[in-house]
Amino acid sequence: ERLIHTSHYFALGRSGEPRSAPDFVNDEYWTHDPGDMHDANEESQCDAENAINQRVSLSEQVLALIPTMMYGPEARAVSGRGDLATGNRIVAMLADHAAGNYPGIPGDGQQWWNLVHVEDVAAAHVQVMDADDAADAPEVWPPSAWANWHYICGGENVRLADLFERFGRLAGVPAPGLVKLKKGLLGRLFGGAEPVGRSKERFAIDSHSWAFSAAVAETDWGYTHRPLDEGLEQTVAWMRSSGLLAT
Secondary structure (H helix, E strand, O other), X not given: XXXXXXXXXXXXXXXXXXXXXXOOOEOOOOOOOOOOOOOHHHHHHHHHHHHHHHHHHOOOOEEEEEEOEEEOOOOOOOOOHHHOOOOOHHHHHHHHHHOOOOOOEOOOOOOEEEEEEHHHHHHHHHHHHOOOXXXXXXXXXXXXXXXXXXXXXXXXXXXHXXXXXXXXXXXXXXXXXXXXXXXXXXXXXXXXXXXXXXXXXXXXXXXXXXXXXXXXXXXXXXXXXXXXXXXXXHHHHHHHHOOOOOO
16 A cells, blocks of 8 residues: 655756755755756656655655666676666766767766665665554554655765766776867857757756755665765676676
């Protein structure tokens, strides 16, 4: 009877300017600006969260967990870049860079991204699903002491340029430069330049900050996540064993 909806950080929206200070970190109380959607996918994530909120208002046993940018090894055999799951975008990005196929860091590289290990997100789902309110009322769920109907399952906020530097030290590849912009008619029509190797929507998403805090989940039900350096080291070792990095 319990339902956990796996949400998305798109449902909360990006952090930083122009709505807030450059280093602002979003939490569960941050609301998405409906006029600041990048694409239909982001709109759909907000719609799904709104539907869950309606069910919560009807006192149904429903809760949403909001993973941030997940990374890490997959639970199935992978033998190269083409075998990666579509959702494993961070690992795919790092693998593309290691292979010389990444077009470059968008923006100035100082945007914040929040990265969380996929195994920590999976563990959070199990922990929340199994939680009981009290020994004398185990049927109460979500527990009444929990302050929210949705929770961020995030990890460490890292600047994008720093992420590539950390990965480079582990993988033995130099960090990429900033993205190259292609001039031309389309470039003049769309703000002076056209991104190379990705859509305008993807370029805008990656150029923005997506900084989040998991402090509320840590306080309410003991959510934990591993340090980024630890998770990256494990991930790089898996990438190497899976043909995603040169030996």
